[in-house]
Amino acid sequence: MATDFKSIPLIVAFHGADISPLLANWDDPNMAEDKGVAEVVRQLDQACREAGFFYVISLTISSASFSIRQCIVIKQKGHGIPDSLVKEVRSVTRKFFDLPYEEKTKIKLSAATGYRGYQRVGENITKGIPDMHEAIDCYREVKQGMYGAFSNPLEGCNEWPTNPPNFRHLMEVYISLCTDLSRKIMRGIALALGGSVDELEGKRAGDPFWVFRIIGYPGVSCGHDMANSDIGCGAHTDYGLLTLVNQDDDITALQVRNLSGEWISAVPIPGTFVCNIGDMLKILSNGLYESTLHRVINKSPKYRVCVAYFYEPNFNAAIEPLDVCIENSGGTKKFEAAVYGKHLVSKILTNFVD
Ligand SMILES: N=C(N)NCCCC[C@H](N)C(=O)O
Ligand SMILES: O=C(O)CCC(=O)C(=O)O
Numbered sequence: 001m002a003t004d005f006k007s008i009p010l011i012v013a014f015h016g017a018d019i020s021p022l023l024a025n026w027d028d029p030n031m032a033e034d035k036g037v038a039e040v041v042r043q044l045d046q047a048c049r050e051a052g053f054f055y056v057i058s059l060t061i062s063s064a065s066f067s068i069r070q071c072i073v074i075k076q077k078g079h080g081i082p083d084s085l086v087k088e089v090r091s092v093t094r095k096f097f098d099l100p101y102e103e104k105t106k107i108k109l110s111a112a113t114g115y116r117g118y119q120r121v122g123e124n125i126t127k128g129i130p131d132m133h134e135a136i137d138c139y140r141e142v143k144q145g146m147y148g149a150f151s152n153p154l155e156g157c158n159e160w161p162t163n164p165p166n167f168r169h170l171m172e173v174y175i176s177l178c179t180d181l182s183r184k185i186m187r188g189i190a191l192a193l194g195g196s197v198d199e200l201e202g203k204r205a206g207d208p209f210w211v212f213r214i215i216g217y218p219g220v221s222c223g224h225d226m227a228n229s230d231i232g233c234g235a236h237t238d239y240g241l242l243t244l245v246n247q248d249d250d251i252t253a254l255q256v257r258n259l260s261g262e263w264i265s266a267v268p269i270p271g272t273f274v275c276n277i278g279d280m281l282k283i284l285s286n287g288l289y290e291s292t293l294h295r296v297i298n299k300s301p302k303y304r305v306c307v308a309y310f311y312e313p314n315f316n317a318a319i320e321p322l323d324v325c326i327e328n329s330g331g332t333k334k335f336e337a338a339v340y341g342k343h344l345v346s347k348i349l350t351n352f353v354d
């Protein structure tokens, strides 16, 4: 349940300023007994109850330059995500959006591409109003007939630009590291909810779906007054479990709504992800955690880049409140079961008008 938070919490461990105890002990079945883990779990619980938003420090090792080889080594060691990769992802994104429209629209999103690919500014719609952003939307692959008829609209493979040349490879490595990091954070959140470490795995999210949005928000031009139509992304909640937002360091644009309706800025903290809770975790927690409303307004003259990774349940999971959360929230089940993939498809179909 959201509160009147005035700023977004930063998760800090006992010995160091990060979630490293969770990353170091994530596959230990007794990790809940580790003091460092317990402190991270306590902070996650508090942040999720108070704001539904928090910052985590993305890197556990620093590296001057990033290479794919290095990244594979990092993955094997089970570290977080190197800051150099996080920055590189934003840098290739900026290069792509800098290209002429004719070049970008070669990978145009449509119903025929399974809603994967490039959308121009104003194409994505939030509560009936066009958003002032352009984006590439990607989803985990959905093969024909994989989940039954309801997944048909999403069938297809992602549309990747060939320019910049390393774009696809870089993003695929990044997606894989975001999936690993999210799985570990979710184990912490499972404990925070009072469940077992693997409560949010197996039939719920053992085979997690993911959504990936590469987004650009044009800056405001000189002397131009802000109008309603200048909202980069209208107020919404995210659909799944956990979102990792990789945003530009130098522009404050993401805003989060607190209980009294004030918009609190998620001011960029270099080297961190802004994390937030989606609709499926709200249901699982029986409303103990809120999928907090947020929006984006770029009032800066500069173009803003954001790359958002969404960690989701199994596509066909029927998500309902956990027993432990029903007990801890007064004994009444507040939500009926929802199939995650159906929720996602219904959202996507209203985000785009043909
Ligand atoms: N997968 C996620 N969460 N995408 C977020 C997009 C939010 C805007 C969208 N038009 C909407 O109204 O939901
Ligand atoms: O641009 C941002 O900071 C956040 C974007 C967002 O909320 C989304 O894509 O769901």
Ligand SMILES: [Fe+2]
Residues within 6 Å of the ligand: 236, 237, 238, 294
């Ligand atoms: Fe969002």
